[in-house]
Amino acid sequence: MTVVDSRPAAAPGPAATGPAPVTVTLKIRRFDPEFAAEARWESYQVPFDPSDRLLDAIMWVKWNVDGSLALRRSCAHGVCGSDAMRVNGVNRLACKVLVKDLGPEITIEPIKGLPVEKDLIVDMEPFFDAFRAVKPYLITDDHEPTRERLQSAEDRARFDDTTKCIMCAACTTSCPVFWNDGEYFGPQAIVAAHRFIFDSRDAGADERLEILNEREGVWRCRTTFNCTNACPRGIQVTKAIQEVKRALLFRRL
Amino acid sequence: MATAAAPSGRGAPELVAPELVAPRSPQRRTKPGAAKVRSNFELYAWVFMRISGLLLFFLVLGHLFIMNILDGGVQRVNFGFVAGRWASPFWRLWDLVMLLLAELHGTNGLRTVINDYAERAQTRFWLKMLLYTSAFLVVTLGTLVIFTFDPDL
Numbered sequence: 581m582t583v584v585d586s587r588p589a590a591a592p593g594p595a596a597t598g599p600a601p602v603t604v605t606l607k608i609r610r611f612d613p614e615f616a617a618e619a620r621w622e623s624y625q626v627p628f629d630p631s632d633r634l635l636d637a638i639m640w641v642k643w644n645v646d647g648s649l650a651l652r653r654s655c656a657h658g659v660c661g662s663d664a665m666r667v668n669g670v671n672r673l674a675c676k677v678l679v680k681d682l683g684p685e686i687t688i689e690p691i692k693g694l695p696v697e698k699d700l701i702v703d704m705e706p707f708f709d710a711f712r713a714v715k716p717y718l719i720t721d722d723h724e725p726t727r728e729r730l731q732s733a734e735d736r737a738r739f740d741d742t743t744k745c746i747m748c749a750a751c752t753t754s755c756p757v758f759w760n761d762g763e764y765f766g767p768q769a770i771v772a773a774h775r776f777i778f779d780s781r782d783a784g785a786d787e788r789l790e791i792l793n794e795r796e797g798v799w800r801c802r803t804t805f806n807c808t809n810a811c812p813r814g815i816q817v818t819k820a821i822q823e824v825k826r827a828l829l830f831r832r833l
Numbered sequence: 834m835a836t837a838a839a840p841s842g843r844g845a846p847e848l849v850a851p852e853l854v855a856p857r858s859p860q861r862r863t864k865p866g867a868a869k870v871r872s873n874f875e876l877y878a879w880v881f882m883r884i885s886g887l888l889l890f891f892l893v894l895g896h897l898f899i900m901n902i903l904d905g906g907v908q909r910v911n912f913g914f915v916a917g918r919w920a921s922p923f924w925r926l927w928d929l930v931m932l933l934l935a936e937l938h939g940t941n942g943l944r945t946v947i948n949d950y951a952e953r954a955q956t957r958f959w960l961k962m963l964l965y966t967s968a969f970l971v972v973t974l975g976t977l978v979i980f981t982f983d984p985d986l
Contacts, residue, residue, distance in 0.1 A: 760949045790871060799875035800948075828876060 601627035605685040606637055608649070611696050619696070622646075628679045634686065635663055635674040651700040658812060661748030664691050665700050671750035671810040691753035693762070707749050710765045714773035714791055719784030735780040742775040742820050744813040751807035751817050763796040767807035767817045770798055774820040778833060789828050798824050878941055885934040892931040916984035925979055932975040940968040 603625045611619035624645055626637045635656055642649045654660040656675045663674040666689040668682060679686070694702040745768065752758050752766035773792055777785045792798045798821055807817035827833050901907050918924045943964050951957040 757949060760952075793873065793876060794871075795875055797875070799879045800945075825879070829880065 603627050604637065604679055604682075606641060607685055607687045608638075608641070608699070609687075609689040610649070610699050611690075612648070612698055623685075626679075630678070630680045632679045633675050634667060634672070634677050634679055634682065634688075637679050637686075638674055638688070649700075650698040659746065661746035661812075664748040664750040664753070664812075665689065666691055666753075671754045673748060673750065673812040676812050691749055693753045693755075693759040694749070702753075704749060706762055707752055707766065707768065710752070710769040711747070711772055713765065714769045714788055715784060716772040716776065718776065718779075718782055719787065720781070721783040729781045731780055738780070739775050739778040741815050742771045742778075744815050745771050745775070746813060747772075748812060750810040750812060751815075754806040754810035756804060756806065757800050757802055761796070761800070764800045765792065765797055767801075767821065770801075770821050770824055771815060771817055774824055777824065777827065785827075785833060789824070792824055793828055798828065801825070882938060882941060885938045889931070889934050889938060892927065892934070896927075896931060912986075916982075919979075919982050920984065925982075929976065929979050932979070933972065936968055936972050936975075940964060 606624045606626055608622055608624065609619050610622050624641045626640050628637055628640075633656075635653060638649070638651060639653075642651075651665070651674075652662040653675070654662040656663075658673055658676040661673070664671055665674055666672075666687075667674070667677060668687050671691055674688075688700070690696050690700045690702050694704065694706060696702050747768060749768060751771070752768045755764070755767055757764045758766045770792060773788045776782045777788050801818075801821050803818055803822070805818050807821075808815070808819070811817055900910060919928075944961060947957055947960045947964065951960055
């Protein structure tokens with residue numbers, strides 16, 4: 581499943597044919613603690629082609645208008661998960677949405693709930709803290725096999741969905757519980773735990789379930805589905821959280 | 834659109850990170866994974882909300898139907914009507930269960946809201962104390978009336 585923006589296309593015509601380039605307004609929340617304590621909104625007129633992604637438009641601003649615009653990006657193809665941002669109020673990867681699908685004025689903010697360091701760059705440490713807390717690595721209690729740890733296709737399919745996570749933080753920073761209570765593990769950490777809890781080769785399920793049973797664990801989830809809606813990989817995040825709840829409730833995987 | 838106030842001069846850079854407006858800086862009180870008391874309280878609270886919600890659906894709708902719609906509705910409700918109903922242990926039990934479930938369901942809901950939105954530890958504590966006190970008063974008073982109701986008053 582691919583996340584799509586349901587807004588009607590603002591400028592459907594091909595830009596290349598007309599003489600005047602089609603432009604879009606990027607309204608970006610800028611923040612530089614070295615020069616001002618307050619964040620401010622700045623708007624930029626950006627020419628674009630129908631095939632341009634939002635990341636192209638932002639990079640155009642950085643290269644042609646204001647080089648001080650700070651953001652994280654790396655692969656630009658939806659794999660590394662660096663460029664998650666809040667686009668028109670919902671979390672998206674800038675490299676996975678097209679400018680033409682986002683309307684004539686696009687509002688761009690850093691992802692919410694994590695301290696902003698500069699412009700679109702946030703401090704990801706609280707997010708990684710929660711990730712580390714669920715022990716996202718293989719835990720075994722038997723002897724190390726001389727060959728691979730084999731697994732049936734059915735056992736593999738059990739947690740296939742949650743292996744797709746790229747840790748962009750779009751889900752965790754779309755969660756209203758996380759916004760208000762930084763203690764909540766957040767959807768991503770639960771997805772990471774889910775990936776190992778339901779892995780037949782892993783023996784640490786009880787440990788992880790116990791961690792997620794804490795006051796700030798899965799029971800804080802209010803099933804608002806913001807996380808599922810935000811995930812650029814189409815992971816059914818809320819479903820994964822519900823499966824963890826069910827595993828805790830019935831003590832059975 | 835013109836840009837808002839240009840950044841104040843480069844002359845005296847103050848490198849102190851400013852306070853950031855909520856909710857952009859989360860209130861993390863302890864590190865996740867730090868030693869905590871292990872308990873199933875949140876699990877039980879979650880299950881309680883589901884079960885009590887389901888029961889309340891029937892209890893409250895039944896109550897509203899009897900009190901407001903059946904046989905002339907709310908006009909006939911007076912001391913005698915209540916005394917008549919409470920002569921049967923069934924209706925006393927119905928009202929008692931409804932009172933307890935509704936009050937605890939609401940209290941737990943508000944507890945979650947306070948946990949979500951009250952940021953300062955002190956505020957959380959006092960709001961919750963207020964909540965628990967009011968819940969205790971309502972439950973005690975209601976239970977007392979149901980058990981000690983005297984139709985000959």
